[in-house]
């Protein structure tokens with residue numbers, strides 16, 4: 001297996017979930033075989049490689065930044081790039097936030113399919129988990145452990161009649177990702193949205209890009225894409241968050257009620273001790 005980039009440049013236009021502002025983004029094949037995923041804020045001429053050093057926030061969304069420039073809400077795009085096995089890519093963007101599209105990663109998957117995937121010359125590096133690493137926080141946890149297959153097991157529990165307890169076990173392949181995970185949308189509660197709007201966030205959020213929930217039901221007239229769409233979306237997020245290891249991943253990921261923040265701590269802890277993993281060239 002060799003490292004991969006995309007076959008041709010593609011433009012994407014949309015609005016930011018939090019800013020509500022129109023954004024132009026361009027995915028460009030990488031010439032380098034070692035650069036990883038790199039954002040370029042074209043309006044400020046600042047490069048922001050996606051790595052731990054450049055993470056500036058993981059609370060509402062995953063945000064990277066450098067020299068005063070940020071790119072926010074990168075997790076769904078990263079999830080699609082990771083699922084397609086893209087190692088190196090340049091992403092030009094003219095504003096603070098990756099377009100939210102329909103709240104899932106399916107539009108990014110369609111763009112990647114259109115651009116095509118191209119092999120580079122150097123061998124792909126795979127991080128193989130060698131011992132269990134866990135982050136626990138008040139009954140929530142995220143964990144990686146050794147496995148011959150790439151598995152993502154997620155469970156969530158919400159005191160809400162449309163969600164309740166949902167559990168999903170996902171066995172990774174690009175095809176499975178497209179079928180089972182990519183279409184699952186992000187979700188939010190009306191009371192949270194009211195709060196977000198009061199602090200100047202969530203300005204672009206509407207029922208075209210988020211599953212909205214009041215205290216009793218789903219507000220979107222078209223309903224859900226899967227009855228367990230909520231937990232599938234948590235797996236979509238986790239796959240994007242794991243991309244910060246900057247290698248292909250081989251292991252089992254498990255979580256109960258995990259979050260971007262816990263995933264961020266998990267990937268850091270995993271890489272902090274070389275006994276936790278081995279890097280193989282496939």
Ligand SMILES: [Zn+2]
Pocket residue numbers: 075076186233237
């Ligand atoms: Zn998400």
